[in-house]
Amino acid sequence: MNNAGKTTRDKLLFAALDLFSKNGYDATTVEEIANSVGMKGPNVYNYFKGKKGLMEGIDSIFKESYKEKMxxxxxxxxxxxxxxxxxxxxxxxxxxxxxxxxxxxxxxxxxxxxxxxxxxxxxxxxxxxxxxxxxxxxxxxxxxxxxxxxxxxxxxxxxxxxxxxxxxxxxxxxxxxxxxxxxxxxxxxxxxxxxxxxxxxx
Structure with missing residues (x-):
């Protein structure tokens, strides 16, 4: 997915979405998500409270968009x-x-x-x-x-x-x-x- 113009927070959300959908939520680590956007794992915690926070962020961003489009x-x-x-x-x-x-x-x-x-x-x-x-x-x-x-x-x-x-x-x-x-x-x-x-x- 093209990351041009996205904030670091958005890049992490889209990376998490991709990895969760490919490997599963449990099987995906915070380190893998961070590495996919060129970050170190601990830096993710500056933006989210771990995997659960990332999933909640994904849900929050797309909830209204989903309802509107559906x-x-x-x-x-x-x-x-x-x-x-x-x-x-x-x-x-x-x-x-x-x-x-x-x-x-x-x-x-x-x-x-x-x-x-x-x-x-x-x-x-x-x-x-x-x-x-x-x-x-x-x-x-x-x-x-x-x-x-x-x-x-x-x-x-x-x-x-x-x-x-x-x-x-x-x-x-x-x-x-x-x-x-x-x-x-x-x-x-x-x-x-x-x-x-x-x-x-x-």
């Missing part, structure tokens, strides 16, 4: 009024999460470490499940109120809508060469959902 905010839920809106929003979000290098690395770290460290377990659950389900439950409930989709449990419907895509993203993380195929399947799944659950205008 668009999982209430105002964006309200803007989804039609089947076309739902598909356009969903495909844009899917493309972003597949293409953004930082988000892919964060997802990889959480996936690798979720079974060992509570912090990453929480991140994996929130970013890969609960935040998404909460957002789309709101979308489904509003579309039901407007008579656009069949009435049922909006939470269950949100699960049915998002689970196949989450599975496809996991496949992509293991096999990125299949991106085109995965995007095609994701679009077909969205089309099938729309055809099944949206009420046809008479």
């Amino acid at each position: 668009r999982f905010k209430e105002g964006n839920a309200e803007s989804i009024q039609t089947a076309e809106d739902l598909k356009k929003f969903s495909m844009k979000t899917i493309r972003y999460t597949l293409n953004d290098d930082i988000i892919r690395k964060l997802r990889r770290i959480a996936t690798m470490e979720q079974y060992k460290i509570d912090y990453f377990r929480g991140k994996a659950s929130a970013n890969q499940h609960s935040n998404i389900i909460q957002f789309f439950t709101s979308v489904m409930a509003r579309l039901m109120e407007q008579g656009k989709i069949k009435k049922c449990d909006p939470h269950i419907l949100a699960l049915m809508y998002t689970a196949p895509v989450s599975q496809l993203i996991q496949i992509y993380d293991r096999e990125p060469e299949r991106k085109r195929e995965i995007l095609k399947i994701a679009e077909a799944q969205i089309d099938l959902f729309i055809d099944t659950y949206f009420i046809k205008e008479q």
